Amino acid sequence: MSGRSSPSGGSLAPYLQVAPLAFLMITMVGIPLLTVVLLSFWEFDGIAVYPAFTWANYKEVLSSPVTLSLFLSTLKYALMTLIATTVVGFTCSYFLVFHVRDLRVQIALFLLCTIPFWTSNVIRMVSWIPFLGREGLFNSLLMQAGIIDQPLDILLYSDFAVVLTYIHLFTLFMIVPIFNSMAKINPNLIEAARDAGASGWQILWGVIVPLSKTGIALGSIFVVTLVMGDFFVVRVMSGGQSASVVSAMKNNIDQLYYPVASAMAVLLIIVVLLMVTAILRVVDIRSELAR
Amino acid sequence: MTRPTSPTKTRAGVTRRQLLQGSAAVAGAGVGSGILGAPMIWAQNIKDVTLTQVGPSYSVIADICEKASADLGFKIVPQTAETTQLMAKVVNQPETVDIADFEFWGLQKVYRAGNLQPVDISKIKLWGEMTPLMRDGKNFDGADLSRQGTLPFEVLYTDSAESTAFATGATDLATVMPTIYNADTLGIRPDLTGREITSWAELFNPEFKGKTALVNIPSIGIMDAAMALEARGDLTYGDKGNMTKEEIDKTIDALIALKKDGQFRAFWSTFDESVNLMAAGEVVIQSMWSPAVTAVKSRGINCVYQGLSQGYRGWGLGMGLMRHLEGIKLEAAYEYLNWYLTGWQGAFIARQGYYSSVPTTAMADLSENERGYWYEGKPATEDIMDPYGNIMDKAGASRDGGSFEQRMGNIACWNAVMDEDRYMIQRWNEFIAS
Numbered sequence: 001m002s003g004r005s006s007p008s009g010g011s012l013a014p015y016l017q018v019a020p021l022a023f024l025m026i027t028m029v030g031i032p033l034l035t036v037v038l039l040s041f042w043e044f045d046g047i048a049v050y051p052a053f054t055w056a057n058y059k060e061v062l063s064s065p066v067t068l069s070l071f072l073s074t075l076k077y078a079l080m081t082l083i084a085t086t087v088v089g090f091t092c093s094y095f096l097v098f099h100v101r102d103l104r105v106q107i108a109l110f111l112l113c114t115i116p117f118w119t120s121n122v123i124r125m126v127s128w129i130p131f132l133g134r135e136g137l138f139n140s141l142l143m144q145a146g147i148i149d150q151p152l153d154i155l156l157y158s159d160f161a162v163v164l165t166y167i168h169l170f171t172l173f174m175i176v177p178i179f180n181s182m183a184k185i186n187p188n189l190i191e192a193a194r195d196a197g198a199s200g201w202q203i204l205w206g207v208i209v210p211l212s213k214t215g216i217a218l219g220s221i222f223v224v225t226l227v228m229g230d231f232f233v234v235r236v237m238s239g240g241q242s243a244s245v246v247s248a249m250k251n252n253i254d255q256l257y258y259p260v261a262s263a264m265a266v267l268l269i270i271v272v273l274l275m276v277t278a279i280l281r282v283v284d285i286r287s288e289l290a291r
Numbered sequence: 292m293t294r295p296t297s298p299t300k301t302r303a304g305v306t307r308r309q310l311l312q313g314s315a316a317v318a319g320a321g322v323g324s325g326i327l328g329a330p331m332i333w334a335q336n337i338k339d340v341t342l343t344q345v346g347p348s349y350s351v352i353a354d355i356c357e358k359a360s361a362d363l364g365f366k367i368v369p370q371t372a373e374t375t376q377l378m379a380k381v382v383n384q385p386e387t388v389d390i391a392d393f394e395f396w397g398l399q400k401v402y403r404a405g406n407l408q409p410v411d412i413s414k415i416k417l418w419g420e421m422t423p424l425m426r427d428g429k430n431f432d433g434a435d436l437s438r439q440g441t442l443p444f445e446v447l448y449t450d451s452a453e454s455t456a457f458a459t460g461a462t463d464l465a466t467v468m469p470t471i472y473n474a475d476t477l478g479i480r481p482d483l484t485g486r487e488i489t490s491w492a493e494l495f496n497p498e499f500k501g502k503t504a505l506v507n508i509p510s511i512g513i514m515d516a517a518m519a520l521e522a523r524g525d526l527t528y529g530d531k532g533n534m535t536k537e538e539i540d541k542t543i544d545a546l547i548a549l550k551k552d553g554q555f556r557a558f559w560s561t562f563d564e565s566v567n568l569m570a571a572g573e574v575v576i577q578s579m580w581s582p583a584v585t586a587v588k589s590r591g592i593n594c595v596y597q598g599l600s601q602g603y604r605g606w607g608l609g610m611g612l613m614r615h616l617e618g619i620k621l622e623a624a625y626e627y628l629n630w631y632l633t634g635w636q637g638a639f640i641a642r643q644g645y646y647s648s649v650p651t652t653a654m655a656d657l658s659e660n661e662r663g664y665w666y667e668g669k670p671a672t673e674d675i676m677d678p679y680g681n682i683m684d685k686a687g688a689s690r691d692g693g694s695f696e697q698r699m700g701n702i703a704c705w706n707a708v709m710d711e712d713r714y715m716i717q718r719w720n721e722f723i724a725s
Contacts, residue, residue: 046400047378047382047404048382048404065721066724069721069724130571134571153501156573157573235560239557239558239559239568239573240557240559241555241557243723248720248723248724254375254376255375255712256378256382256400257713
């Protein structure tokens with residue numbers, strides 16, 4: 001894209017082209033974000049906020065041991081989800097790209113992956129509850145089969161349930177970019193590797209994984225940001241037993257403690273930005289995409 | 292009050308729309324003049340008034356607003372918002388609300404924002420009939436009610452229209468008009484507990500490890516926890532509704548230890564979550580609201596709202612008039628407030644287990660069987676229906692805790708906001724995250 005001169009030649013055209021998105025981003029993202037940052041430095045007395053500069057909100061957030069444990073537990077969820085979705089996303093895409101020869105079948109199967117997305121997030125999440133519950137389908141199945149004689153409590157209202165739901169909800173965000181970068185791999189490369197005597201594993205590690213890096217990185221960004229910003233899944237699937245950064249924010253918002261919630265939001269933005277930067281450091285998405 | 296314009300004049304114009312609205316206005320006037328002794332005011336315009344009533348789902352109910360709109364001739368639009376959202380709306384977007392249904396603890400928190408105008412008590416016809424629990428802060432026998440937490444009386448009156456503080460005693464101006472209230476306790480599944488439950492301490496009994504739940508609304512959850520800890524003899528509080536920092540620390544530390552031991556199955560935030568936890572057998576004893584118990588029972592599952600020896604946790608709601616209401620809209624709002632106390636609404640909410648601030652009219656609107664069951668503690672003579680016509684209790688059953696006087700007379704503490712609220716929320720977050 002870069003380096004090429006605009007075909008229309010007008011110097012105004014590129015600005016007009018970005019104008020709609022720029023307008024949306026500034027009004028819908030930029031201004032609210034600025035408000036949040038401002039609010040996090042303002043004083044408040046329990047209900048009303050005063051535009052007077054203070055560090056108190058940050059002091060409260062940073063000095064509380066809860067903040068660290070909240071971030072750690074949210075990071076834990078993000079990491080577990082990331083690993084699981086990468087494995088599932090990679091194997092799924094691998095199957096679709098390298099095992100399914102017929103393009104039509106490939107597309108049909110790919111569309112199949114999106115079927116769960118035809119209903120809302122909330123429905124998909126909540127439908128796990130009757131399935132995993134103490135008197136739920138899965139437990140009664142296991143009990144009838146004689147595998148267990150006490151229902152397994154860990155299935156629902158636990159970290160397991162939370163991560164399972166995340167995986168269910170977010171795997172597609174991993175499949176799509178990985179599928180996309182795998183589909184771009186020139187089959188000749190694989191043949192060349194094979195001709196040069198590489199084993200199946202060597203092809204996988206030496207050719208396919210490096211060339212799918214962009215997809216994995218993009219997918220990781222999606223998954224990490226989605227998990228870091230979630231509070232609903234954690235609340236419902238852990239039965240309120242676990243908290244995330246955003247759920248603590250919500251508790252503050254409910255009590256009208258906006259500045260404290262804002263300070264936490266700013267902190268979360270910084271952490272997520274750092275994570276995304278780290279991912280981009282490992283994989284240069286720009287150059288890979290332009291390939 | 293009396294206006295020269297007669298309501299019947301609306302019938303002079305004969306377009307269909309006017310006729311319909313006119314007859315509605317006349318019906319409203321019937322209520323107005325017949326029951327309340329006040330003729331309809333400004334009838335020509337009042338039918339164009341629309342009032343937005345905002346409040347929690349168990350108080351702002353579409354059926355009630357529809358009935359009121361039909362009776363009064365102007366439109367009342369229900370909008371549900373839990374107390375936390377309502378507080379935010381009233382403080383930040385007061386113009387989006389006309390009538391706010393406040394829980395007293397929410398009122399305590401945001402009245403000083405100055406966005407409500409006081410209710411002129413002289414315009415509320417049945418104020419004199421109101422239960423002393425709300426109006427005077429007195430028990431049925433004239434004794435003082437428990438002042439742990441936010442006793443409604445403490446936040447019910449204000450000194451002047453401009454004041455944003457509460458008056459220490461009764462005045463002619465009310466911050467809100469009390470509407471519904473109840474005595475809350477724990478819900479249990481008697482078929483799964485297997486024995487009688489008589490104490491709050493059972494919530495933290497290791498016997499029910501992994502089968503209990505607490506409400507995840509910090510200010511209420513901590514009080515249920517305090518009731519249980521006090522019943523166990525672990526802690527004693529000066530005021531459970533207004534703990535000191537030290538009391539908060541001890542309570543949260545005890546809760547964290549219990550959580551680590553696996554005492555809790557869940558912490559619920561919404562009504563339906565509490566219903567599902569109970570109905571699915573995930574928990575056998577938990578914090579619960581009365582209509583949630585009704586909802587579980589309506590599914591044919593044995594669930595009891597168990598009266599306990601240490602008493603109840605009380606709460607109540609009142610209707611507040613927003614500051615921006617004036618002229619005909621304000622008059623309409625007063626009409627609605629007056630309608631609210633005439634019985635239909637009281638009977639409706641009685642069927643989901645709540646009491647009306649004017650019990651006499653509500654009781655008159657219930658059938659003898661319902662009155663006996665809901666208010667008088669008598670066994671039902673025939674099946675008891677919930678407000679939507681589902682059977683929720685069988686003939687022969689009687690209400691937990693007995694009569695209105697026995698239940699409301701036995702309140703140990705009221706839902707409240709603590710002075711150390713901010714610290715408490717911070718520690719509660721720590722408990723949930725632990």
